[in-house]
Amino acid sequence: MTQSATQFIQRMLQTHPQSGQSPFEMSALVECISACFECAQVCTSCADACLGETEHLSHLAHCIRLNSDCADICDTTGRILIRQTQPELSVIRAQVQSCLAACKACGDECKQHAEKMNMKHCELCAESCRRCEQACQALLNGMQA
Template identity: 70%
Template structure:
């Protein structure tokens, strides 16, 4: 858990009215930003797999989509002032879906093609997916 993220949320004037448990929120924000970075790196690593590139186009697309969704989710969750609960819920659900799709595809490439970068990405996607699901389950609405 990032100390900077934790410190920012702990000092936010709206922290008491947050829709989430602050520890779970901090963990989810960090998981989202980690997953965004890992997915971006995995897409680039897949581009470097020249002999398999045609088989990795869908994986690269899912990596990039997941990176964008996770980054956006992390930023939206970082804003505690007057959030719209429906937007938060929908964004978390989108992040769960993107992480599931990307994680499944990367897991397949890790297993079938022995791509270590895809294994690392799949694990990051699973962590982010779980963190988002935990927040969804604990929303104060």
């Protein structure tokens, strides 16, 4: 029986010697980390798929840029959140807010391409961006001062 990535992340965080001192609610933290890593991969794949849309490539330049930016920001956010030793909440808050903004911008752009050009890869990317955006917001809402 294999574990999902989310379950494995949770188990890993629970083994951290300072897990009881975390300023985050565990389920919100795990969900946000998981959503960030998923979104990074989906955005990378969507950017690549957009590059393959040769007949629409000129219309997709902004989408490709947003996908690439969002992928990098989500990956970095996930990596920052998984570190539990002596977190600097002001830095984490700013990073999660940045991730939320990147996911919103990318999700909005991909949604337009999904609706106007019936691009299924953009539809899936918009869904992943929304999930990550919501997970970031939930984590921000629950952050202690």
